[in-house]
Every structure is written in structure tokens, then in C-alpha cells.
Amino acid sequence: MSQDFDPVVADWISFAKNPRYTVVEKCLKLSQTLEYPDLSISDYVQKLHVMGEDLKNSLSEIKNPTYLVSMLNEYMFDGLEFSGNSDDYYNPKNNFLNVVLDKKSGIPITLSIIYMELAKYIGLDLRPVGFPSHFLVKYSEELILDPFNKGRLLSIDDLQEILDRNYGGSVEFSPDFLNEIEPEQILIRISRNLKNSYTQSFNYTMALHCINMILGIEPESPEEVRDRGILESRQLKYELALRSLNRYLEIAPEADDVDYVLDLIRNIKEKFNQQ
Numbered sequence: 376m377s378q379d380f381d382p383v384v385a386d387w388i389s390f391a392k393n394p395r396y397t398v399v400e401k402c403l404k405l406s407q408t409l410e411y412p413d414l415s416i417s418d419y420v421q422k423l424h425v426m427g428e429d430l431k432n433s434l435s436e437i438k439n440p441t442y443l444v445s446m447l448n449e450y451m452f453d454g455l456e457f458s459g460n461s462d463d464y465y466n467p468k469n470n471f472l473n474v475v476l477d478k479k480s481g482i483p484i485t486l487s488i489i490y491m492e493l494a495k496y497i498g499l500d501l502r503p504v505g506f507p508s509h510f511l512v513k514y515s516e517e518l519i520l521d522p523f524n525k526g527r528l529l530s531i532d533d534l535q536e537i538l539d540r541n542y543g544g545s546v547e548f549s550p551d552f553l554n555e556i557e558p559e560q561i562l563i564r565i566s567r568n569l570k571n572s573y574t575q576s577f578n579y580t581m582a583l584h585c586i587n588m589i590l591g592i593e594p595e596s597p598e599e600v601r602d603r604g605i606l607e608s609r610q611l612k613y614e615l616a617l618r619s620l621n622r623y624l625e626i627a628p629e630a631d632d633v634d635y636v637l638d639l640i641r642n643i644k645e646k647f648n649q650q
Contacts, residue, residue, distance in 0.1 A: 381587035384408060388591030391562055398558045399423060399472065399492055402485075405565065406471040409584060419473050423489070426455065427496030434497055440514055443499045448526035451493060455479060457486060459523035467572035470565050483510035483523040484564055490522040505556040505564065506534070508541035513553060559592050570602070579606045597627035601636065608639065613647040 387408040391401050400416055407414040430450045434443075451457050460469050460480040468474045472488060475481035481489075487503060487510050494501045504511040504519070511529070513519045519529045527533075535548045570585035583606050589599045604619030620640050624633065 381584060383584050384588050384591065387588060391559075391588075391592060398488060398561055401558070401562055402472040402488060402565065405562065405588070406473045408588075409569065409581065410468075410471060411473060414473055419476055422476060423492055427493050430493055431496045438498060440499065440518065443494075443497050444514065444518070444520065444526065444528075447490070447494055447497065447499065451490060451522075452525040457481075457489070458525070459483070459486065465572065467569055470568045470572075482568075483521070484561065484568070486522040487512050488561070490520075490526065502555040503558075503561055504553055505560055506552050507538065507546065509537045510564070511553075513555070516550075516553065519553060563589050563592055563596075574602075574606070579610055582606055583610075595626055597623055597630065600626065601630075601632075604636075605639070608643050611646075613643050616643050617647070 387404055390396060390404045396404070399420060403414065403416045403419050407416065430447065433450065434446055457479045460466070460482060463469070464482060469480075469482040469485060472485055475485040475489065491501045491503065491512055499514065501512045501514055501520070504513050509521075509523070511519055511521055519534070521527045521529055521533075529537075531548060534552070538546045538548060566585045566588045570582050570589070573579070573582035573585060583603065586599045586603045586606070589596055590603070593599070600619055601623040604616045604623060607613075607616035607619055617640060620636055620643070623630075623636060627633075630636075
């Protein structure tokens with residue numbers, strides 16, 4: 376069997392690449408693939424549909440974007456009581472859309488997906504923003520919203536504050552940080568969150584599934600090729616690890632961690648030869 380073929384995620388990769396499915400459906404399929412095999416995607420799509428119709432029916436005829444954002448915030452955060460999960464932020468379950476819809480609590484990226492989906496029902500075209508360390512949405516360059524904090528409107532100073540909080544003052548705001556990202560990048564970001572959570576809990580098998588999900592969308596991602604090799608070595612799959620790490624050096628020969636990877640390759644070869 377090819378190293379690149381992971382039967383657990385093969386079906387999800389096919390699903391994720393199919394333009395017929397929405398980001399919501401693809402995120403629910405990810406949940407079903409990794410942790411919730413009995414999950415009904417259609418049930419959760421319907422749950423969101425009911426919310427969206429309820430929101431739409433509560434509005435007046437006014438279509439001003441500021442008014443629509445205000446009503447969306449009131450419905451989602453005051454009415455339905457969705458909130459950012461600050462107390463248990465790094466719990467991997469915050470990345471599963473079904474769990475967030477059930478508990479009404481999540482992290483920036485999952486709350487943003489729900490927020491954007493509900494916005495469609497009232498004619499509000501919100502776009503995903505892959506802001507470093509904190510997923511956001513925007514209506515325009517002047518209307519940047521934070522669903523993790525009840526749809527709060529953010530200024531440039533607010534954005535810099537988020538960067539300072541997460542990077543200790545080492546990252547300066549750039550307008551590029553507010554660029555819209557493609558749906559595939561949303562799936563990759565969620566998969567990376569889960570990869571990191573599974574790795575930290577030493578569940579390398581699940582972490583590798585997440586890596587293979589990412590590589591199914593972005594086959595030449597250096598970070599994922601490298602991390603696959605590292606995890607394969609931890610699973611004592613030395614031959615596979617060497618293939619992955621050598622591949623990493625081929626596609627990222629100028630990477631900052633080349634010396635570290637070369638040392639790792641030497642150590643793996645020593646262990647491999649001792650088998």
C-alpha cells in the first residue's frame with residue numbers, strides 16, 4: 376500500500392475536493408471521519424438551516440450591512456447564546472462543527488463558519504479571513520468581525536492587540552493578514568489544529584490521519600511532509616520516516632530546520648541499521 380494512501384481519510388479527501396459540497400458539509404464530514412462515525416451530516420445541515428430561516432424571519436426590510444451584522448450578533452450570541460470557549464480553548468472537540476453546534480461554544484474558526492453560514496440567510500456576504508492565530512470574518516476592509524467575541528467590530532489597534540497577545544509583540548500587523556482565504560485553507564487550518572492536539576496527547580495515529588487530510592488537499596506542503604516523517608519515526612516506522620524526511624529536504628532545501636532534519640535522519644538510520 377502506498378505511503379500516501381490512508382484508507383481512513385481517503386473518502387474525506389474525495390468529499391473535500393468535490394465542489395458540490397459546502398464548507399459546512401466538509402467540516403461535518405471531517406468530524407464523521409475522525410471521531411463521530413454515526414454523525415448524520417444532513418441532520419446538522421438542517422439544524423443550521425432552521426437557525427438561518429428563524430433569523431431571516433426576525434428581520435425588518437432594512438438591508439443596511441451594519442444593521443444586518445447587529446441583528447446577526449443579537450440572534451447568534453444573545454438569542455442562541457453561542458460563545459467563545461475561553462476556558463477550554465485547546466480542547467480538540469472545539470474543532471468539530473457538530474460539537475460546537477450542540478454545545479454552542481467553540482473557537483474562532485468553528486464559530487466563524489457558523490456565523491458566515493447564518494449570514495447568508497439575511498443576504499450578508501461575509502468572507503473568511505485567515506488572520507494569524509485568530510480566525511476572523513469580514514464584510515469589507517473596514518468591517519472586520521470577531522465571532523469568537525460576539526461578532527465584535529475590530530479596529531487596526533484591536534488586530535495588533537490580538538497579534539501581541541499571541542506572538543508576544545514579535546509580529547506587526549500587515550494588511551495582507553486580512554486577505555480572504557479559500558475554503559480549502561479553512562479545512563487545512565482545522566486539520567492542523569487537530570494534528571497539534573493529537574500530537575500533544577501522543578495520539579500519533581490520529582495526528583497522522585490529520586496530516587494525510589492536509590496532504591490530500593495540498594500534497595507538497597513541506598510542514599506536513601516533515602511532520603509525517605517525525606511522527607513515523609516516533610512510531611518506529613523508520614523506513615517510512617526516512618522517505619518523508621528526505622522528501623521534505625527535496626521540497627524545502629532552504630528551510631530553517633534543515634540541520635535539525637539532517638540530524639534526525641542520521642539518528643533514524645542508526646536505529647534502522649540496528650534492527
